[in-house]
Amino acid sequence: MNETNQTNICKDIEILLDLSPTCFVRIPRPNFTDCDKALSIYRLILVNCYIEKLFYPIAAILVIIGTILNLFSLYCFLKMNKRNSQNVYLSVLSLTDTINLQVNFTIPLLRKIDKIDDMFDDSYILCRAVGFLTEFFLIFPTWIVVLLTLERLICILLPLKCYSLYTHKRAKISIFILALTVICLCLYRFFDLKGIDQVNVFSIAACDDK
Known part of the structure; x- marks a missing residue:
């Protein structure tokens, strides 16, 4: 039973790796005995990967907006x-x-x-x-x-x-x-x-x- 659960967990990890290969570049695939411990770690890596995909574009947009508004404020104060x-x-x-x-x-x-x-x-x-x-x-x-x-x-x-x-x-x-x-x-x-x-x-x- 334990071996069956371990096999299912390893399959879950393989699915994660296949669905989002770009998120797991240079991250080795776990051994059969490590799957139980590795699943939660791989899920965290995947969550972090998707957060990064959202974070960097949003950060860039905020930088552009902040720069424009700050320069506009500077112009107003100088005038x-x-x-x-x-x-x-x-x-x-x-x-x-x-x-x-x-x-x-x-x-x-x-x-x-x-x-x-x-x-x-x-x-x-x-x-x-x-x-x-x-x-x-x-x-x-x-x-x-x-x-x-x-x-x-x-x-x-x-x-x-x-x-x-x-x-x-x-x-x-x-x-x-x-x-x-x-x-x-x-x-x-x-x-x-x-x-x-x-x-x-x-x-x-x-x-x-x-």
Whole structure:
């Protein structure tokens, strides 16, 4: 009876492999004795395969929509007649979010193409530079929001001093200091493989330690 069940399980796995051969490239077929344990694993692989087929096109569409909307926001902020410190922060935020989409989404999507992925694997400087930019644009926009929130808080607490404390020039200085600080924090990516972007949905391998 057990042998019959094992045979049926192995047949189920063969059906899975035959129905979706592209999902099981380079995955060996299990031995007869391994079928019982392998069936659930192969089912998970198949589910992951179909999720990937949906995920990457949806991610690409969201990147395109996000890029267009961010650039439109940037255009609107730059064209405003009354430009204050808040507009400066929002303009920089729109720009950095646009770059963030390209660095953290477009590049990983392109690296699913073998030739492009090989370029990163073969170029030590390119791979490390992208790692640096990835981490920078994950951190920098977040702290732009913090600066903007802090400004709004002070304007609520000290409304009479708000316009004197937060000028167009001071906003630019704050952003410049923030950018330098984040750059210094992210420089380690040129010397260390590990960073906050290594755990991501795209499963991009870290740079080779050459």
